[in-house]
Amino acid sequence: MGAALKKLFVFLVLASIITGLLVHSKHAHFSWEKIPSIDAVFGFIGAFLLIFLKRIISFLSHREEDFYD
């Protein structure tokens, strides 16, 4: 990935978080929705949670391609 692209990406990450801090939900249905930029936390933690789930499934059920043959 080029340096310029990386910079742009970091800028977008920061911009999205800052925008989140400025914009509040008017119709929060759950308590967590009141936390500013909570979606950024979800996005980051969620990705690692999925990596963890992926690892577990891979450990349990990864086989050779000709397993059923």
Add this chain to the structure above:
Amino acid sequence: MINPFPPAFIFIIGALAIPFLKGRIKQAYLLFLPVLGFIDIISLQPGTSWVYPFLSYQLVLCQVDQLSMVIGYIFLIIGFLALLYSIHVKEDGQHIAALMYLGSSLGVVFAGDFFSLFVYWEIMAATSVFLIWFRREKESLDAGFRYILMHLIGGGILLTGIILHIESQNSITIGVLSPGWAYAFILVGFGLNTAFIPLHTWLPDSYPRGTITGSVFLSVYTTKTGVYVLARCFPASDLIAYMGGVMAIYGVVFALLQNETRKLLSYHIVSQVGYMVAGVGIGTQLGVNGGIAHVFNHILYKALLFMCMGSVIFMTGKRKLTELGGIAKYMPVTCLACIIASLSISGAPGFNGFVSKGMVISSAAEAHKSALVLLLTLASIGTFLSFIKLCYFCFFAKNEHITAEDPPLNMQLAMGITAFLCVFIGLYPQSLFHILPHPAHYHTFTLHHIAGTLQLIFLSGFAFLIARKVFAPHEGLILDFDYFYRKGARGIAWFSRHPLNDFRLGVQKSLSGLVEAFAVLGNNPHAAPWIIIGKTELALATVLNRTLGTPGRDLLGTLQRNLQTLQSGPGRARASHFPIGIWVAASLAFLLILATLGS
């Protein structure tokens, strides 16, 4: 003015003309049919038509309302685009199967009674399987058999449910079902086509094995008719709503593990159908609208993804991410279309997935289903990760060994129009809202929603960059629930072959021994005592020979020969005449006695 037809007829009957057409005329005809279908459905009047009495019930071939219309529209739009994508295919069989599959799906959508629904349901299974078999590889044949087997089992379960429903309600009209045995059977029957976990295994097993063009059709119709009938018969059910959440997350985790491009897409069908099922299960106006809007949008971007990956396989012959990479510069149109479809499925603002996914998640939040909201949000993070992986390893990762070019013009055009529709609905969602089943009061572009979605996307993208190595594709197979079905099926085959068939052979042997004994007795009654003595001698001699170990082979041989002589020796042919003569003589004597006594 001609009255509108049930749209299914146009395609099922229209398909029969394909073998008689050639070249450009055939291509034009293929594109003309969905246009005709579209004209047909916009001239349909709301309500029921094409009603026929059947036994003491009524078959309704055309039931038209907002719900059937919106699904009808998208089935025909994508039917046109998928046919455009496949008009270069020379094999008539593929076109016939695709048209009949499309037609029968429309049949299900417009059916007003369970009988016609069931018939169309089975035609769908029986025609779609050819889109897999026409790939003509061994693994496609095998996957096709597993596909049809599961759908026939599902069809059987559905029929059982329908019969139970008729038994209890004395009606075949399609409508909301109330809990009971019929409800359970019909739900499982519908659920199999909708890829409920763990009944989903046919989908990722067979869709990657379809023909390049056939899989585009497959990705559209079966699961979406499933969602449609769920919306008709099972609105508002927590069980269904949470099943949707489980499907969404399950599909996404398994998709992250895949190396084969179309298998990855297939698991995303399970995941995306999860959103639709969740919306329908929530059952509020926003939920059902969201679910149905997601059907509409998903059909567009998922068909586009199958078109893109089909093009990659068509042009490079490679279907695994480990073998692909660096083809963005050779296939720019395909790459751009794939990026648009990936952004759409990831729910990026400005693309169609953003609209309907937001509706479904909002409806779950309004219904205060926090677990469902978290499941669906997590699934949307996974979707984005999965499509960064797909686009990166397919188009951008370093690979010096492949050169390719964009596919034929018709395929490019189909991809272009589909991509345009994804962006158009993304930017102008009102175009979709006013054809939804309920009035839509949903604000798509709120700052909060846009900022939240961008945070999810950018931060999960950031996580991808950090842990890029974890997402690298690997060779191998990931077992799914089909492991249990396949092992179970092998167990059934073993049970049939050994205990059951051995028992059958045992019964057959003992009965034929009995018959043989009677035959010998009847043929040659006076030899019977000698045969019994001979058999006993032989049995004793065999046992003695075995236990004492005496070398009595000569004796055994002699005894066996003697027995054979007795059983089938000279005179046997004649001997068989004796009993007949005796019986005839005895009968004549009996009649004579009767006659004598009678007189």
